[in-house]
Amino acid sequence: MKKYIYILVCLPFMAWSQQVLKGHIYEANQTNKNYPLVGANVYWLNTEIGAVTDLDGSFSIPYQSNYKNLIISYVGYKTDTLKIKSSKDLKHWLKPTSSLDEVAITARNKSTFASYLKAENVMTMSSDELLKSACCNLCESFETNPSIDVNFADAITGTRQIKMLGLNSPYILTAIESVPTVRGAAQIYGLSFVPGTWVESIQVTKGTGTVINGFESIAGQINAKLQKPVEDSKLFLNLYGAANGRLELNTHLNTKVSDKLYTGLYLHGNLRNQKFDNNNDSFLDVPLAEQINIMNRWQYVDLEKGIVSFLNVRILNDEKQTGQVNFSPDSDRFSTTYWGSEIDTKRLDVSGKFSYANQDITHRNFDAQANFSTHNQQSYFGQNIYNINHNSLYSRAIYSSILSNTMHKFKTGINFSLDHYDEITGIYSNTSNYEREENSIGAFFEYNYDNLGAFNLTAGIRVDNSNLLGVFVTPRLNVRYTPWSRGSLKASLGRGKRSANIFAENQNMFASSRSINIVNSNGNIYGLDPEIAWNYGLSFMQGFNLFGRTADVVFDFYKTDFKNQVVVDWENPNQISFYNLNGTSYANSFQTEFNYNVLRGLDLRLAYKYYDVKTTYTSGKLEKPLTPKHRLFANTAYKTKVKSNGAQWKFDATYNWLGEQRSPSTTVNPELYQLPDYTPTVATVNAQITKVFSKAFEVYAGAENITNTRIQNPILGADNPFGDYFDTTLVYGPIFGSSYYLGLRYRLN
Amino acid sequence: MKNLLVLITLFVSAMSFAQNKNAKTTLQVNGVCEMCKARIEKACIKTKGVKSANWNLDTHELSLVYNENKTDLKAIKQSVLNAGHDLKDEKAPDEAYNKLHGCCKYRDEKVLDAH
Secondary structure, three states: OOHHHHHHHHHHHHHHHOOOEEEEEOOOOOOOOOOEEEOOOEEOOOOEEEEOOOOOOOOOEEEOOOEEEEEEEEEEEEEEEEEOOOOOOEEEEEOOHHHHHHOOOOOOOEEEEOOOOOOEEEEOOHHHHOOOOOEEEHHHHHHHHHEEEOOOOOOOOOOOOOOEEEEEEEEEEEEEOOOOOOOOOHOOHHHOOHHHHHHHEEEEEEEOOOOOOOOOOOOHHHHHHHHOOOOOOOOEEEEEEOOOOOOOEEEEEEEEEEOEEEEEEEEEEEEEEEOOOOOOOEEEEOOOEEEEEEEEEEEEEOOOOOOOEEEEEEEEEEEEEEEEOOOOOHHHHOOOOOEEEEEEEEEEEEEEEEEEOOOOOOEEEEEEEEEEEEEEEEEEEOOOOEEEEEEEEEEEEEEEEEEEEEEEEEEEEEEEEEEEEEEEEEEEEEEEEEEEEEEEEEEEEEEEEOOOOEEEEEEEEEEEOOOOOOEEEEEEEEEEEEEOOEEEEEEEEEEEEEEOHHHHHHHHHHEEEOOEEEEOOOOEEEEEEOOOEEEEEEEEEEEEEEEEEEEEEEEEEEEEEEOOOOEEEEOOOOOEEEEOOOOOEEEEEEEEEEEEEEEEEEEEEEEEEEEEEEEEOOEEEEEEEEEEEEEEEEEEEEEOOOOOOEEEEEEEEEEEEEEOOOOOOOOOOOOHOOOOOOOEEEEEEEEEEEEEEEOOOEEEEEEEEOOOOOOOOEOOOOOOOOOOOEEOOOOOOOOOOOEEEEEEEEEEE | OHHHHHHHHHHHHHHHHHOOOEEEEEEEEOOOOHHHHHHHHHHOOOOOEEEEEEEEEOOEEEEEEOOOOOOOOHHHHHHHOOOOOOOOOOOOOOOHHHOOOOHHHOOOOHHHHHH
């Protein structure tokens, strides 16, 4: 009898006791030595059961006989799926990756990662990174990325600009789905016209980058990939409300039309109708705004034939009102009672893409793209009018194949672009018209060599014939060498050329009493010559283990050397001048970054940046105004373990510190309207908490500028906006103090 | 016009006699991990005339595209064998096999189990 009691007592224990699979994960290398990989993810396919390897690469994970596929993943290494037949101890060697895409699809990865193996210095930001701040649009999504600086919102329009390598956004080629989009009339506000939730991932390339996307990139390239109807949730809903009066709503609806055809409808609306003037300068701290943005995306997939195509239509209507609190557009427009401004933008984009991959000869691909956009901005700033109409057509065909074998790949093709600009500017009673048409036809060839080991190279060249820029050659080169395990040395070199849209790119000048002075030198664009620059870069990345957890350190040095530049001269407070560079202009930047996985789920990123940006102005060689020499950046993110229902907490905080910045000269102004030579330093902290309740539902709350940092008098001469000393362009820090927001995301798959 | 048609017909038939520049074939190659995959593919690609090589870890199938004017299947097979990987009907020389990394010793039952 006693025997049976023993058995009964033991039974529950048996049921509870679980089998465990143990093993070791090593790095696969040429030397036949076992280097343990610390912090590699090991988990069962389609389950939430996982483990992370220890100091010696060992792990143990619960095992049941119905678990068949064990996935082993580690950033910078190929993800392997192992078929497990029993709970025998396991040893596995992971191989470093040769392609980014393979890392990008794993279930648990870093939200932003640089590739050890690509020749270009590319960082990929996944949608995980984009969720770190409640980024409402593409511009704000760079706030947690140290390679891109997001400027403080402009005093009038509230728009934020991005910078790379110390150069502002016109020198960055910003593409959506690889088509240069944020340019021309859309240069300044374009990033804020792409809602954050529409973006699937972003690739940021430092240096001139590939020739395939054109000749305009100088400091870098940004490519945003949009959500695909095939992969996005059936229904996605995002609601956001902030104490600064901003309300946003995003809705995605995706459906399958037939086996091969999918469609998605993406709706975005934002609204701010509350007036704030916390610094009592009689001007709104943030503009009143209203935006409706609708995109319809069609995706056709025929895997048997190797065909994928997209068709997108996007309509945008954006309205902003800003200026003095008491300004009323109907009664005060162009009057001198109250200073005010309205910016109305309407835009239509239609784009199509067709890709064909040869199913017999798999290394052959063909891609064709065509885009049309019409962008119309009607605006006035006090008594200054600025209207721009920009119609743009872009088309491109790319053929990719190999030379003798897959170690030698190439891409070649042609593209054609046509831009028509029609601008009206001046005081409302006396405006002038600027009209120009720019067209270019170009052919490009890019060669990639991969020795299947420590070295690879991408060399590209393109020849363009443009009606305004002439016939010219654009060479680009990127090289990667791996001197030792987990080290990566990259070098790049390239030339860029572009026409400066002086009005569209410097719209903030209209909100000042400055007169516009264009020094005509009989060039083709506003009487000015095209800008030409060379960019050289060197980057080194080393991965290592620190106290048994993964870390990496990056050193970047980039130099941009202008052969010609359209100099924007703010040094006379009554005037803004544009002239061709006569002398030197360069931007040197150094960045060091340290990434560390401190604990399971806790990541730390620290960066320091040094910029030396100087230009020869008519008044001499000077530091670029409002560009800090020193910058510090810190970001820390913590995630709790995901529960079986998907529930999780996420915490994120970002610290930014900017050194002093040179103010443009105001010495000719009366003392009351003079600025100190250098601005004070500025530091800001943002933080966000996300509570994921399940895979379908999450709530987030956050604070921007927690320490309530504010600059004292963002607008010079705010007491007399129609006087001679009015200037809203001198913003070096936040205008709006701390603000809090709350949002939710709901998705149905 | 008629002459042109004759010419085209002649040309097309001449082409079909020429050897295939993009010959496709598959081979069964033994291996066990991602390192093996890299080694097998590298051995093929470094063989003159091979355009692309893709080895599937699960099915052990090696898909090849090669130019028949420049190489033949025998030469490609020899490259794979010299890299230390067995084919379905032919064994790699032992000295090549012995050079493989510990985790790639696919003839060893223990290594196979570990994967």
